[in-house]
Amino acid sequence: MPTWQLRLLRGRPGGSPRLEIYRVELPAEAYLIDAVEKIWAEQDRSLLFRHACHHASCGACGVRVNGRERLMCITPLREFSPDRPIQVEPLRHFPWLGDLLVDVSPMMRRMAEVGFAIVRQDELTADRPLPEGIERITRFEDCIECGLCLSACPVMAADEAYLGPATLAAIERMLKEPRGGDTARLLTLADDPHGAWRCHSAMECTAVCPSNVDPASAIGRLRRRLIAERFRRWIGGGR
Amino acid sequence: MKEAPRWKRASGWVDLRGRREGGLAFLLMRLTGIGLVIYLFIHLYVLRLLAQGPEAWDAFIAMAKSPLFLALDGLLILGILYHALNGVRVTLLGLGIGVPHQARLFWGVMALTLLVTAIAAYAIFTIAG
Ligand code: HEM
Ligand code: SF4
Ligand code: FES
Numbered sequence: 175m176p177t178w179q180l181r182l183l184r185g186r187p188g189g190s191p192r193l194e195i196y197r198v199e200l201p202a203e204a205y206l207i208d209a210v211e212k213i214w215a216e217q218d219r220s221l222l223f224r225h226a227c228h229h230a231s232c233g234a235c236g237v238r239v240n241g242r243e244r245l246m247c248i249t250p251l252r253e254f255s256p257d258r259p260i261q262v263e264p265l266r267h268f269p270w271l272g273d274l275l276v277d278v279s280p281m282m283r284r285m286a287e288v289g290f291a292i293v294r295q296d297e298l299t300a301d302r303p304l305p306e307g308i309e310r311i312t313r314f315e316d317c318i319e320c321g322l323c324l325s326a327c328p329v330m331a332a333d334e335a336y337l338g339p340a341t342l343a344a345i346e347r348m349l350k351e352p353r354g355g356d357t358a359r360l361l362t363l364a365d366d367p368h369g370a371w372r373c374h375s376a377m378e379c380t381a382v383c384p385s386n387v388d389p390a391s392a393i394g395r396l397r398r399r400l401i402a403e404r405f406r407r408w409i410g411g412g413r
Numbered sequence: 414m415k416e417a418p419r420w421k422r423a424s425g426w427v428d429l430r431g432r433r434e435g436g437l438a439f440l441l442m443r444l445t446g447i448g449l450v451i452y453l454f455i456h457l458y459v460l461r462l463l464a465q466g467p468e469a470w471d472a473f474i475a476m477a478k479s480p481l482f483l484a485l486d487g488l489l490i491l492g493i494l495y496h497a498l499n500g501v502r503v504t505l506l507g508l509g510i511g512v513p514h515q516a517r518l519f520w521g522v523m524a525l526t527l528l529v530t531a532i533a534a535y536a537i538f539t540i541a542g
Contacts, residue, residue, distance in 0.1 A: 238431055240431075241430040241431030242431040243431065266425070267425075326431065326432070326436075328425065328426040328428075328432065328436055328439055328440070329426065330425075331423075331424075331425025331426050331428070332423050332424075332425060332426050373507065374439050374442075374443075374503075375435070375439070375503045375506040375507045375515075376432075376435045376436050376438070376439035377434075377435025377436075377438075377506065377512065377515045377516075378432055378433065378435050378436050380512060380515075381433055381435060388512065390506065390509070390512045390515075391509045391512040392509075393507075393509070394506065394507060394508045394509015394510065394512065395509045397507065397508055397509070398508055398509065
């Protein structure tokens with residue numbers, strides 16, 4: 175069984191963070207989350223990191239692996255060589271809480287403001303008999319609110335007030351299917367220097383998103399909608 | 414890690430670690446944009462020599478034909494071409510057009526920029542040199 179080297183960012187706010195090497199024995203079929211959990215279990219119980227589902231659906235385990243934003247639970251160790259350390263750091267552009275852990279509440283608050291996540295009847299199973307004991311099947315949105323896109327976005331680095339790719343994609347999604355929601359409020363939220371217009375098309379959000387949300391395209395569609403609304407106002411002499 | 418100082422956060426866009434074509438394209442766009450603004454002022458400053466009569470202008474032109482100056486002209490063409498061509502790319506992407514092809518578009522912009530700059534540099538050095 176190969177021995178993997180992990181170089182983890184360690185430290186607490188207020189102290190000076192440092193990179194520390196850990197060695198773990200795991201089969202090549204294991205994933206990065208297994209290695210980090212093993213370090214926590216066998217070597218240092220004070221290691222801070224987040225996870226829940228282990229299958230890319232909770233969005234909790236986002237980190238930077240060799241600089242790049244990834245979910246630890248779907249990052250296979252076989253991608254790496256045991257000879258070279260795998261560097262694991264916390265996400266950027268979030269308040270740092272220590273080790274690999276960041277405070278994702280600024281993003282979560284914005285998502286809640288938009289009304290995400292939409293939970294709805296699954297249209298694919300709507301008219302099929304439900305299995306015994308299941309009352310309702312709901313479908314969740316693609317976005318798992320992992321924050322990888324916010325961490326990868328260079329604009330997020332310079333503008334804390336930027337709504338960010340996930341939230342803008344959520345607004346676009348809500349506008350597509352408002353079901354009685356307040357679309358005027360969502361459009362106002364997006365039509366702001368820190369909203370849809372702040373994006374500089376660096377395209378990193380779509381490149382890192384593990385869930386095919388494609389926030390960059392969503393922001394583009396949102397802008398087209400905002401431009402159309404503006405024309406409508408001019409022509410209608412309105413509002 | 415204490416709360417990062419303001420300048421450090423504001424300069425995060427320069428950091429290319431973990432970023433790919435799109436991030437590189439954005440960084441180069443901003444650097445060439447800033448470069449072009451600086452060049453615009455230098456350009457206006459130089460043009461003011463025209464008001465000082467033919468001697469001042471001819472002296473400048475003689476200097477402008479030095480290889481160093483011609484090389485700087487090449488650099489200027491490189492910057493303008495990249496900025497203008499990527500400007501078209503960014504305008505489309507910003508409206509959600511062609512997002513799945515953004516990396517290929519970036520390499521296309523790069524190839525065209527380098528090709529046209531090479532042709533222009535050849536022309537500059539054969540005509541002026
Ligand atoms: C054909 C000519 C040009 C085109 C198509 C063009 C296009 C663009 C576009 C689309 C952007 C936005 C990029 C983004 O969202 O990040 C931009 C930014 C910029 N441009 Fe241009 N541009 C041109 C010429 C110029 C010239 C002549 C100057 C300077 C005198 C200039 C200076 C800038 C600056 C300073 C920025 C801001 C960069 C940033 O904030 O990242 N551009 N340009
Ligand atoms: S848009 Fe993608 S990268 Fe961003 S939070 Fe949602 S799932 Fe994560
Ligand atoms: S542990 Fe849930 S997404 Fe990785």
